[in-house]
Amino acid sequence: xxxxxxxxxxxxxxxxxxxxxxxxxxxxxxxxxxxxxxxxxxxxxxxxxxxxxxxxxxxxxxxxxxxxxxxxxxxxxxxxxxxxxxxxxxxxxxxxxxxxxxxxxxxxxxx
Amino acid sequence: xxxxxxxxxxxxxxxxxxxxxxxxxxxxxxxxxxxxxxxxxxxxxxxxxxxxxxxxxxxxxxxxxxxxxxxxxxxxxxxxxxxxxxxxxxxxxxxxxxxxxxxxxxxxxxxxxx
Numbered sequence: 001x002x003x004x005x006x007x008x009x010x011x012x013x014x015x016x017x018x019x020x021x022x023x024x025x026x027x028x029x030x031x032x033x034x035x036x037x038x039x040x041x042x043x044x045x046x047x048x049x050x051x052x053x054x055x056x057x058x059x060x061x062x063x064x065x066x067x068x069x070x071x072x073x074x075x076x077x078x079x080x081x082x083x084x085x086x087x088x089x090x091x092x093x094x095x096x097x098x099x100x101x102x103x104x105x106x107x108x109x110x111x
Numbered sequence: 112x113x114x115x116x117x118x119x120x121x122x123x124x125x126x127x128x129x130x131x132x133x134x135x136x137x138x139x140x141x142x143x144x145x146x147x148x149x150x151x152x153x154x155x156x157x158x159x160x161x162x163x164x165x166x167x168x169x170x171x172x173x174x175x176x177x178x179x180x181x182x183x184x185x186x187x188x189x190x191x192x193x194x195x196x197x198x199x200x201x202x203x204x205x206x207x208x209x210x211x212x213x214x215x216x217x218x219x220x221x222x223x224x225x
Contacts, residue, residue: 043201102153
């Protein structure tokens with residue numbers, strides 16, 4: 001029973017264009033949503049988060065959008081750079097410590 | 112700062128063997144976690160700790176044990192290795208248990224049980 005779904009295993013974009021990574025969740029009790037980025041042979045690193053009281057959070061080239069009615073969030077990277085090539089995990093959780101992670105999306109940004 | 116350090120990076124175990132995955136952090140974080148990531152899957156929480164001497168089960172604790180004798184160290188013990196425990200293991204720490212708090216991860220331990 002996947003409570004957090006990343007339906008696209010991979011995404012390929014051209015350098016300078018926008019990357020849009022999507023995530024759907026089923027648990028309406030989730031309060032916070034986070035994106036982690038992972039390079040090969042490294043641990044995940046925190047990228048950006050958003051709480052359920054907001055619908056947008058921006059940090060430089062990274063913007064996360066939350067649509068609570070659709071239980072959907074997306075991560076926009078503009079402009080995309082080759083160094084952004086990594087696996088991106090969506091994670092969600094409620095009022096406790098437990099984060100539920102999606103399976104991840106492999107982003108490849110071509111020069 | 113080293114952050115979160117895990118050892119070893121790679122290990123091959125035979126079925127029934129035991130081992131301890133080491134994790135240490137130098138950020139003085141009270142909260143520490145062990146996750147496993149199976150191929151093509153997201154991370155699943157095995158155990159977590161809210162401070163020295165206090166641990167609790169996560170989503171997939173069976174087959175594992177933990178201890179937290181100091182703030183810095185949070186080792187994960189596999190007593191009787193099984194092929195189902197073949198995975199990549201990540202240790203993480205954070206300064207808060209709040210769900211929106213950034214967690215810092217180690218580089219991972221790739222374990223194969225044959």
